[in-house]
Amino acid sequence: MRLSCDVHVVYSLLTSPATAKPVKATLALGIKPRVKTLLTTTTKTLGDVTLLLCTGKQTKKYEVRNNVLKVFKKYVGHGKATLVLRNPSHQLYISKADPVHLEKFLKLVVLHMKPSQDQIPVHLPELPNARDLLHLDERPKLKLTITQRQNYPLRDGFPSTVETLVIQNCMLAKVDSRIIELVHLRILDLTHNKIRELPSSLANLDKLAELRLAENRLSSFPSSICQTSLSCSLKTLDLSDNQLVSLPAQFGEMVGLVSLNLANNQLHTLPYTFHRLKALQKLLLLNNKLRCLPCNMHYLHLDTLDVSGNEFANEKSVCIMQSRLGVLSLMELCGRVMNCYRIQYNSSCLPLHLCSFLDACRTCMCGKPCFVSFEHCLGPVDSRRMARTVITDSSRDIPMEAFLCSIECKKRFTGKGQLVL
Structure with missing residues (x-):
């Protein structure tokens, strides 16, 4: 079990900290091997559970059993925790860790710090070599792409640090609630699935700038999303190749939109509030069932407008x-x-x-x-x-x-x- 984070080591018996500031480090939890040499034969057996702290300059090992006195995990949701050790008398202040990985890591530490006979033993791997640990790429994962259903995470969840999430061809019938918890998400691509409706909780992604929902089965767009912080943060919205018949009147509140793709739907009309999309530059309306466009759209300063493949009325004069x-x-x-x-x-x-x-x-x-x-x-x-x-x-x-x-x-x-x- 490995954890990438920042660690600040403090000696409990000294007034000055061991490190002047938190440093990037990797924590590993495993079983320290014991090597025994008898005459001409060398045997290696497994020993105690050990915590390995590896930075770019030094490596430290701490025994876990009856050595870790306390684990403070009140702020584990923010990627922070503190480990208090007996020998040596150190305090490890952990920060900038992935909250999900940190919680799993601390559970293993607590499980082995004072093991009882009633507990089911957890088999830990052998403690890795410090040199190998330094070469591991433990940077936060910012982009995740899933294009096959068998690769979709059912138990592990998504990395909380991800900013770009692409899930295509996975036959999703709804938006996974675990996606709503990705507070750093900026780009969400759910193209080519079977989503029928969007949850109002999608508005919790207040940093989302690009949302692609093409080739799904959407028949409506929730008005509740249009009146949240998402109305300003969202710049690109792709709703093409769905089953949209109309858009809510509140859609005009999506004032941050720069690019909007509504191609290949069943739209008969556009909302009267469409002229409020002042930032809109690209609008694709091809292959719908529009009979006309709202006249107040001339207030928009569009660069590109595609209205081909519609059923426009053949009006030669004002009616x-x-x-x-x-x-x-x-x-x-x-x-x-x-x-x-x-x-x-x-x-x-x-x-x-x-x-x-x-x-x-x-x-x-x-x-x-x-x-x-x-x-x-x-x-x-x-x-x-x-x-x-x-x-x-x-x-x-x-x-x-x-x-x-x-x-x-x-x-x-x-x-x-x-x-x-």
Whole structure:
């Protein structure tokens, strides 16, 4: 059993520490061999359980049985622990260790420091040579790739230090709860599995910058994820080749997204809040069932937009789909004020039906919000005004869906048979 960590050795009887600061070291637990020479024959037998401390400059050996007085493991979750020894009178302060490996290591130490007859003996390997131990690569594992189901860890778990985790072709039906515990994770690739839904606990990965879930069986994207710290940390999201029919209105809160791939799904519409993705540069919407795009997408500064392979409506001029312009109700006025001043709300302070009303906010082409009082229209827009590079099937114009909050906006944005951006 080996453990890579930082160790600070302190003499209990002296005021000054043996080492000025913690040093990188490797701890090993094993059985020290005993060599006996009788005449011309040499025999090697196994002796006591020994703790080996190996640094770049020196090596020390400590007996474990009846020599380790105390083990302090209150902060083992942070990779820290302390061993108090009798002979020599040392204290070993352990830090920067893998919490999972440290916990297993300490369990073996406790098991052998005062063994009893009722305990089942644990067979330890022979203590390794100090020179061999120095050449072992014990650096924290930052990347783990699993591409076959038989290599998927069922008992051991994942290294807690991993930052990039790739699990492909493993037929996962859900996101493993052990993945959620990897607090250092920055890139998570679960491509080509059978995941049907995403857990809301995925938001605990507050350092996650890249999430790839292509070629799964997702039918929805949880709205709870969109309103957490993940909405700012996540830069790349790949949801291609799934079964998505729609996205939640809260998807507009994913303001950190730079690249979004929604290709090869069953999307009929995009949420009205899509224009809030100000950092978005690359948007792939090919091979869906979109009839139109929300007109407020022109607020985005896209570099690449791919909308090929969709079922866009063949609109040559502006078509009024629904007209609800009239005297504004009190609820409409309150909703517009809350939206303009960005007043936060949730189900704990407002009834559920009011939260649903506020979530259904549309944005007029002038930038103002509207809820019930609006004019819903559909019209063509020159695709070259949507992004620097636009990939379409044939026509240069893309049908856009617009909501107009007043008669003045209707006159302003529906001239010349096209929606005027």
